[in-house]
Amino acid sequence: MTAGATVPGRDATGAGRTPAPAVVAGPRRMPGLGNLPAFAHDPLAFFERLRDRGDVVEWRLGPQRALFVSRPEHIGELLTGVETTFRHPELGWAFKLVLGDGVVTSEGPAWRRKRALVQPAVRPRQVRSYARTMAECAAALAQAWHPGQEIDVRREMLALTQRIAVRTLFGADTAGREDVIGAAMDVAQQAIGNEFRGLTLFLPPWVPTPGRRKLRRAVEVIDAEVGRVTGERRRAGGERDDLLSRLLAARDEEGLPLSDREVRDEAVTLYIGGHETTGTTLTWAWYLLSRSPGVRARLGEELAEVLGGRTPDFDDLRRLPYTEQVVKETLRLFPPVWLMTGIAQEGSTVGGLPVPEGTVVWSSQWSAHRDPRWFPEPEAFRPERWDAGAEPVVPDHAWFPFGGGARACLGARFAMVEAVLVLATLAQRFHVDAGPGEVPPRTGLTLQPGAPLRATLRPAGARGVTVAP
Structure with a gap:
């Protein structure tokens, strides 16, 4: 591949046929570290700088050769090509320790088997049965607030969302133990985020660190709690x-069930997907609503x-389109999952451009969702941009908070239903x-507020309505 100074097809609207892209040289690199210092310091700003350099940008994360893609059609190739032309990446020792060999971390035939087993549990018909728990938990919180x-x-x-995740996942079998599971899961999620941003991502698994020791203890608690409930249920x-x-x-x-270990791995995966990401989305939704009367x-x-x-x-749900649009616009501005990667296999291409085997190809929800080519006034909180028939039409893969392709988040429907029902329940009352100051995002396993978001509760006062218990 050769680096170029211009990128064919990079226009203001994205309309028309896009020629094969040129590869643009990325920012200046440090010997041995590549662009790791700039990435670790502020990955969101770093990805925006890459996006603004061109549609396909070459850079290095430490010793790894990488490409960053920002056009929706190239992002779509990456998302839909995982398991075919792109290989699912290793996500670090901490991620693997926590999620085990679940549907997120497995590959090939093992991944296809597990996806087929897990998917029925989160189909729309099943999510319907969880909706009552979601709304009841939100209503209980509304009664506790004043x-x-x-x-x-x-x-x-x-x-x-922790309460909802535990109850929809384990039912009543964890009564009185939600805090134990939740605290261990919080440690696990923080450790994954810390490892991803730091140099420990490149350390071998046998290197001990204080964070890794703490994580091991948390995983022991998770294993014991999930094992206890699973055993009692069997x-x-x-x-x-x-x-x-x-x-x-x-x-x-073949008629075979998931083993206890497989049940554990999928339960933890569903818990993290149904707790941290939705709780973070709701946090950002309140922040944005507070600033948008x-x-x-x-x-x-x-x-x-x-x-x-x-x-x-x-x-x-079908009668609350604007509430859903508020959630979608929140996911655009503050996507909990803020990056996606794939590793090129033999024969991989991006926009017709050959990509050498082993190259890590990156995209970012954060930078794509804030690209002015697809989203006019990208920094503005405008839920109406999601109205049916709104212009301009958002291209496929310009908005991808749940990923896409075969490895799209299985819990996407669960998360959307939960976020809409919780927001509707609480925002009525x-x-x-929140205060007027800006709250910057902080990257970790999810995109979280970088400072405590404190707020005062006020009566909603919509036509004098009060929420029924």
Whole structure:
């Protein structure tokens, strides 16, 4: 590949046929470290700089040769090519220790088998049965809140989504143990994020660090708790209306079930996907609503008209389009998962351009979602850009908070339903008023607020409506 100074096809609208891209040289590199210092210092700004240099940019993460792609059609090739032309990357020792050989980390035939076993547990029909738990947990929090109370928004939202995740996953079998599981999961998620941003990503697994020792202890707790519940459920027999029961009942093409270890790995994967990402999305939604009184007013009008003060249920979702648009716009501006990667296999291409085998190809939800070519006024919080028939039309793969292709997030529907129902339940009753200052994002396993987001609860006051218990 050769580096070029210009990129064919890079226009303001993205319209028309795009010629094969040229590869643009990335920022200046440090010997041995490549662009790692700049990436580690501020990966979001670094990705935006790469995006603005060209559509396909060459850079290095330490010794690894890498490409960064930013056009939707190239992102689509990467997302849909995993398991065919691109190989799923290793995501670090901490990630593997926590998630084991679950559907996110496995590859090839093992991945296809596990996906087929797990997918039925999160199909729309099954998500419908979890919706009541989501709304009930949110309604209980609404009853606990009171006007004038000051809250830590992220702490409140993570506690809520943790409660929902535990109950939809394990049912009542973890009563009184939610905090134990939650605390261990929090340690695990923080360790994964810390490793990814730091030099420990390149350390061999046998190198001990304080963070790794702490993580091992947390994983021991997770294994013990999941093992205890799984064992009790197997002994009791029968099927219940939760994710664990569906994992235990699943059978592959040969009639074989998931082993206890496989159940553990998939349960932890579903927990992390259903807790951290949705809690973070809701945190950012309150932050954006606090700064957007016009959006908040329109949201309140929809909730008052559709719900009239009652707790929403699954059937209300289709009648709450603006509430869903608020969630989608939040996912655009602050996508919990902020990067995707794939490793080129023999014969890989991007936009018709050959990519040498072993090259790591990166894309970023953060930079793509804020690209002015696809999203006019990209920094503005405008849920109406998702109205049916809105112009300009967002290209495929310009918005991909849940990934895409065969390895798209299995829990995407679960997450959207949960976020809409929780937001609808709480926003009927309360305005969450954060301070006027900017809260910068911090990269880790997910894109989190970089400072505590404290807010005061105010009565929503939408037509005098109050939420029913």
